[in-house]
Amino acid sequence: MTPVLVSHPLCPYVQRAAIVLAEKGVVYERRDIDLAAKPDWFLAVSPLGKTPVLLTGGVAVFESAVICEYLDETHAPRLHPPEPLQRARQRSWMEFGSALLNAIGAFYNAADERALAAGAADIHQRFEQIEAALGEGPFFMGRQFGMVDAVFGPVFRYLDVFDGMADFGMLEGLPRTAAWRTALAARPSVRQAVSADYPDLLRAFLRKRGSALTQRMAR
Ligand SMILES: N[C@@H](CCC(=O)N[C@@H](CS)C(=O)NCC(=O)O)C(=O)O
Known part of the structure; x- marks a missing residue:
């Protein structure tokens, strides 16, 4: 299944995840939400009520740093140094x-x-x-x-x-x-x-x- 990046068009934390996904050539769907009127499906997958959330493998991964680290562990090329x-x-x-x-x-x-x-x-x-x-x-x-x-x-x-x-x-x-x-x-x-x-x-x-x-x- 194609991963989904739950996003807001202005969110700098979303951009981090989008940049890492692009650096790794991952095909994904970007789904923008209105943070002023959060849909119920979003609140169900975002315990902190914040973007970004990465929906992948049946799991909702939240917090941009965690998303970026997960992507780095699972998709080449590594953005983190080996040392x-x-x-x-x-x-x-x-x-x-x-x-x-x-x-x-x-x-x-x-x-x-x-x-x-x-x-x-x-x-x-x-x-x-x-x-x-x-x-x-x-x-x-x-x-x-x-x-x-x-x-x-x-x-x-x-x-x-x-x-x-x-x-x-x-x-x-x-x-x-x-x-x-x-x-x-x-x-x-x-x-x-x-x-x-x-x-x-x-x-x-x-x-x-x-x-x-x-x-x-x-x-
Ligand atoms: N520590 C979070 C911060 C994410 C964050 O603050 N996202 C903002 C949008 S840029 C948000 O969703 N705020 C909730 C709101 O506006 O209600 C992360 O790194 O993912």
């Missing part, structure tokens, strides 16, 4: 990517300009930490695309839309991170993880936040 300590390092930075997504959420929900600036500074500081962890590239681990890349492709996609609004300086003075962003944006699996109307959908979502960023968009 346990290097694998642990990848998993550590995957967690860091999740914390960065929370910081991005705090940024776009910031109530006023002061909080918006603080949010941008917080994101910049996190990217400084990433800059220090990056090597020669083009990917996080070097020449081979890995699991941390699948996590950060969706992170940088937010920045593409923010950049269209103003220069928030999130990657200022961080050349390795900027080069990594460019390499990820060119990767087919990353490009294809969302539909062509993703930037419009994200802007429409941000316009409804009632946040400082929403105010900027109205100017």
Whole structure:
């Protein structure tokens, strides 16, 4: 049976799974749901009520990191390195990517300009930490695309839309991170993880936040 990825068009965690599926050439069906009106069948397979969920082999696998790890164990090519300590390092930075997504959420929900600036500074500081962890590239681990890349492709996609609004300086003075962003944006699996109307959908979502960023968009 074809695996089903239960999705939401804007969800960065869904994108991780979609990227890993694409890197491995897995044929799957993507089934988008409305998170504002969750269908009963979704609640029945998603104990946390969150996307993504991978329906495969009669099991509903939830949590994006778990889905990605499962796919890595079952489908070639491996995105994790063979050496346990290097694998642990990848998993550590995957967690860091999740914390960065929370910081991005705090940024776009910031109530006023002061909080918006603080949010941008917080994101910049996190990217400084990433800059220090990056090597020669083009990917996080070097020449081979890995699991941390699948996590950060969706992170940088937010920045593409923010950049269209103003220069928030999130990657200022961080050349390795900027080069990594460019390499990820060119990767087919990353490009294809969302539909062509993703930037419009994200802007429409941000316009409804009632946040400082929403105010900027109205100017
Ligand atoms: N830790 C989860 C986070 C998933 C998550 O937060 N998904 C969001 C959409 S991006 C969601 O479904 N939220 C539930 C809701 O909006 O009600 C994972 O990595 O899969």
